[in-house]
Amino acid sequence: MMWQERGKDASGSDTWVGTTCGQTFLITRHPARGVDLWRIPGKELVSIGFKSVEAAKEYVGRAFG
Numbered sequence: 532m533m534w535q536e537r538g539k540d541a542s543g544s545d546t547w548v549g550t551t552c553g554q555t556f557l558i559t560r561h562p563a564r565g566v567d568l569w570r571i572p573g574k575e576l577v578s579i580g581f582k583s584v585e586a587a588k589e590y591v592g593r594a595f596g
Contacts, residue, residue: 532592534558547584551596558587 534549544559548571556577557569566581568590581587 532588532596534588545584547588549588549591551591554595556591556595558584560584 532549532551534547537546537548540546540559542559542561544561544564546560547558549556549558555571557571557574558566558581559569560566565579566584566587567579568577568581568587569575570577578587578590581590
């Protein structure tokens with residue numbers, strides 16, 4: 532799965548976008564909130580509290596890939 536860095540969102544989070552099996556995911560990394568995983572469109576929260584962006588990417592690969 533390929534992930535694209537997308538820069539910062541309106542809240543100041545660094546963002547990455549990736550697609551697998553017809554689903555698109557957004558990873559956000561905010562200095563105060565940490566790393567979260569969202570399903571888009573609609574920005575539906577999938578999981579919070581990852582220790583790193585790499586851990587979130589690995590989770591998507593295992594759970595949805």
